[in-house]
Amino acid sequence: GQQLNQSPQSMFIQEGEDVSMNCTSSSIFNTWLWYKQDPGEGPVLLIALYKAGELTSNGRLTAQFGITRKDSFLNISASIPSDVGIYFCAGHKFSSNTGKLIFGQGTTLQVKP
Amino acid sequence: DGGITQSPKYLFRKEGQNVTLSCEQNLNHDAMYWYRQDPGQGLRLIYYSQIVNDFQKGDIAEGYSVSREKKESFPLTVTSAQKNPTAFYLCASRSGVDYGYTFGSGTRLTVV
Numbered sequence: 001g002q003q004l005n006q007s008p009q010s011m012f013i014q015e016g017e018d019v020s021m022n023c024t025s026s027s028i029f030n031t032w033l034w035y036k037q038d039p040g041e042g043p044v045l046l047i048a049l050y051k052a053g054e055l056t057s058n059g060r061l062t063a064q065f066g067i068t069r070k071d072s073f074l075n076i077s078a079s080i081p082s083d084v085g086i087y088f089c090a091g092h093k094f095s096s097n098t099g100k101l102i103f104g105q106g107t108t109l110q111v112k113p
Numbered sequence: 114d115g116g117i118t119q120s121p122k123y124l125f126r127k128e129g130q131n132v133t134l135s136c137e138q139n140l141n142h143d144a145m146y147w148y149r150q151d152p153g154q155g156l157r158l159i160y161y162s163q164i165v166n167d168f169q170k171g172d173i174a175e176g177y178s179v180s181r182e183k184k185e186s187f188p189l190t191v192t193s194a195q196k197n198p199t200a201f202y203l204c205a206s207r208s209g210v211d212y213g214y215t216f217g218s219g220t221r222l223t224v225v
Contacts, residue, residue, distance in 0.1 A: 003155060031212045042119075042203050042216030043156075050211075088155070092212040099144050099163065099207055100171075101214060105155040 002027070006089050006104025013079055014112050021107045022073040023089035031092040032065050032072040033101065038085045046087075047074070069094070079111050115140045119204050119217035126198075126224050134189045134220045136204035144207040145187040146214065149173060149200045156203065162187055191222065198224045 004023045013019060023032070031050055035043035047058050049065035049072060056063055062075045072091070076083055089104040117138040126132045136145065147159040158171030162181040176195025181187055187206075191198045201221050205214040 033213055035216075040219070040221070042205075042218045044216070045213050048211065048213050090214075098161075098169075099212060100146075100158065100161060101212060103156045105153075 002102050004089055004091060004102055004104040006107060008107060009105065010108040010110070012110045012112065015079060015081060017079055019076040019079055019083070019109060020073060021087060021089075022071060023091070023104045024071040025091060025102070026070070028069040028094045029091035030069070030094045032063070033090040034061075034063050034072070034074045035088040035090060036085050037088065037106075043086075043088055076109075079109075081111050081113050084109060084111050117204060117206050117215055117217040119202075119220050121220060122218065124220055124222045126222070128224055129193045131190055131192050132198075132222065134191070134202055134204075134222070136187045136189065136217060137185055138187075138206045138215075138217075139185060140206055140208065140215060141184070142206035142208045142215070143184070144209070145181070146205045146207070147171070147177075147179065147187070147189045148203040148205065150203060150219075151200050159189065159202075198222060 006023045034046045037043040047063040052069050053067050054065040060077045086106045088106050090101040120135045144163045146161040148156040157173050159177050160179040162168035178190045203219050204217040207214050
């Protein structure tokens, strides 16, 4: 099945640094979602985006729905140790009527105190 | 509180045995999904159901079976035909209002 191109695959950063990750697709999406997964747990929704160009924040997290509808990015400012985990992007294709999401491969974030 | 519950959290089975993973939700969501997660491979869709008594194969359905007899429940059976069943299994549900999934906390299946 189709997957999104998510990058980077992994990041190892110092506490306090900002983080940026993105997802791209060859298809047009009408929804972009960002999830975080803690080790051994299910993913939890961080931010949902529904309109091209939309910029949404959730605390230190900011995400944008790309203007072309084919990409999205997530920024984390001033990282802290509890930001550690796997971050997934997910999107719903504009042409789909099944409600199925397409997921990226995930970005594994490690934060050094 | 509303949520989605997967049980058990850890499951060990001998090779050649069928095993059923439970997924129950009290969110009144119509659609439910099963994903398999292996290290470095993201989430792969096994089966999904958009309504009671109906379900469709996902990208990796071979060796798995499901049922959807009640809106709240979507159990997954890992059969002996699944060649490499050891993995982390995630169940999710979705309301008809938007496309965001709510995930359960997962079941880690180990076949020895």
